[in-house]
Amino acid sequence: MNMQTALRSVPPTSPMVRGAARLEASDSCQQIALPSFAAVESAMPWTARRLRRGAYLYRAGMPSTALYVVRFGCLKSSLAADDGDERVLDFPMRGDLLGADALAGQPCATDVQALEDSEVLVLPVSDFESACSRTPGLRQDLYRHFGTTLRKEREHLMRLGGMRAGQRLARFLLELSDRFAAFGYSPRVFNLRMSRAEIGSYLGLTLESVSRLFSRLKDDGLIRVDLRKIELLEVAALRAIAAGHELPHEVASGAVA
Amino acid sequence: MNMQTALRSVPPTSPMVRGAARLEASDSCQQIALPSFAAVESAMPWTARRLRRGAYLYRAGMPSTALYVVRFGCLKSSLAADDGDERVLDFPMRGDLLGADALAGQPCATDVQALEDSEVLVLPVSDFESACSRTPGLRQDLYRHFGTTLRKEREHLMRLGGMRAGQRLARFLLELSDRFAAFGYSPRVFNLRMSRAEIGSYLGLTLESVSRLFSRLKDDGLIRVDLRKIELLEVAALRAIAAGHELPHEVASGAVA
DNA sequence: CGCGGTATTGAATCAAGTCAAACTTCGTGG
DNA sequence: CCACGAAGTTTGACTTGATTCAATACCGCG
DSSP: OOHHHHTTOOOSSOOOOOEESOOOTTOTHHHHHOGGGGGOOSOOEEEEEEEOTTOEEEOTTSOOOEEEEEEESBEEEEEEOTTSSEEEEEOOBTTOEEOGGGGGTOOOOSEEEESSSEEEEEEEHHHHHHHHHHOHHHHHHHHHHHHHHHHHHHHHHHHHSSOOHHHHHHHHHHHHHHHHHHHTSOSSEEEOOSOHHHHHHHHTOOHHHHHHHHHHHHHTTSEEEETTEEEESOHHHHHHHHHTOOOOSSOOSSOOO | OOOGGGGOOOOTTOGGGEEESOOOTTOTHHHHHOGGGGGOOSOOEEEEEEEOTTOEEEOTTSOOOEEEEEEESBEEEEEEOTTSSEEEEEOOBTTOEEOGGGGGTOOOOSEEEESSSEEEEEEEHHHHHHHHHHOHHHHHHHHHHHHHHHHHHHHHHHHHSSOOHHHHHHHHHHHHHHHHHHTTSOSSEEEOOSOHHHHHHHHTOOHHHHHHHHHHHHHTTSEEEETTEEEESOHHHHHHHHHTOOOOSSOOSSOOO
16 A cells, blocks of 8 residues: 555664564653553564554554554544444554454454654564564563453543533543653643544544633633643642532632642 | 253252363353353363342452352343443453453452343452463353454444444344344344343433434334333344444334234 | 333433644754 | 744533433343
8 A cells, every 4th residue: 555655764863663572661651651661572573553543553454564653743543433433443643553444354443643753663563473483472462451441431431421521522632631641641631633624533522612611711710721732720620520519619719739 | 941050059059050171062151152161171170150130240440269150041231431420331241251351360350240040150360370281172152252352342333433322222232133143132122121221321322312312213113122021123234324324214114914 | 910121212401532732842954 | 034824722602412221111030
């Protein structure tokens, strides 16, 4: 397909896009999804693949040939509903594992598109599977990955069913905050990589509702928001909203405690 | 339908509930989730466990020790939202695999309760894991299982986000119909095992809405419904609704066939 | 028989969606 | 570098689908 597009336009600094086995511990990308990955004894060939903003890693229906671990950037996995328009399922970021359908020998189930310039580690499925057969720890990691993925989906289900719009958005912001924090970035100030429409699709809301909710949070002094620049001002209050306490009513008029 | 094996209650003294390795092909329970399970060469100890209506297979937070495959019956997996009330995540039935958290060494993530008298196959996790290490096919099945589970969750996500209430219920009914059909039961006439409240929780609706929607479908002549007894009369029209075409307008007015 | 859990139905309310318009930002190419 | 058009965002007015509250009916069961 479009292998050429973003494939190996590798940084001039590192001539080695290919490697085998053990990555340095500092390469934290796989630490999260596959902690024991670095400990794999046998050679495990891998490739890096760069994606420009807007480029697709793969699309639904394509034969799946590899697993991917996000090294940096932010992507969007989505699926076209039968009524045509897309529904956003997740925003994979550093450390997230993608393309697990490959393990089941099934075609790609979703579209995955880069929201900003990103890079993923490519793990050919056959290599991975054979590594799995040799390495219980890797299997374990994989199970854990599936477990946490399912858990996240479940939580997402909770969000969509029976949760007010404000609650959903508050959760979304806090989740993003946590993820950025885990990367060592600021949990209070960050840039959204996705549009209002994409957030809305993810949360089961319209883009207008998302916009309105942002404005509301801003008016209430809980966040600062300018386009995609976000700053969380009252995390405690946000947590309260996320927990369902719609508003402790006139939260902190002056109390920044 | 419920084979005699079902009649073995579970007195601790009964040696008959234990077995090893290859189950008969007729024991279709694992065919669905784990096709190659029956082909496992080495001994794979298993136990059957019966659950009375209302009994819990496990509860969220409990240490997980085994995988389960439903042999017959209908269960409910749910999770208490932080606001207290429970959210139904799934209605596992024959062939469905439960408790995959065990593989990741994590505690049970959900509550699982029997909606009617049910039986599950118990597969101790250590045995299962060792069988996995020896049997690529079993691993493959497992991957496939995770793949389809994720796919189902995704579909469920689609339902909850951006889908009208009528659409959700229509989908729910058709999905049930398909599952029953796969079991060899009638896809047109069946009994709901769950209450309106549970359906509502599953679909992200209130029980009143569910009730109303049932009545509406009945009035429109698409289904016959009496409490939990369901008969699908106009499957095509239901599919149309499920697909988003709200109503092909005055469907078959007169055809109560 | 009457009781408790379950289901249906109605009326009023409200949250979120829809439609529409104005405005800002961003990227592209002149 | 600026201008332009496309895309993204905000905001308003209005509509509506679904919830909420509440009353009633029903089934199954002891």
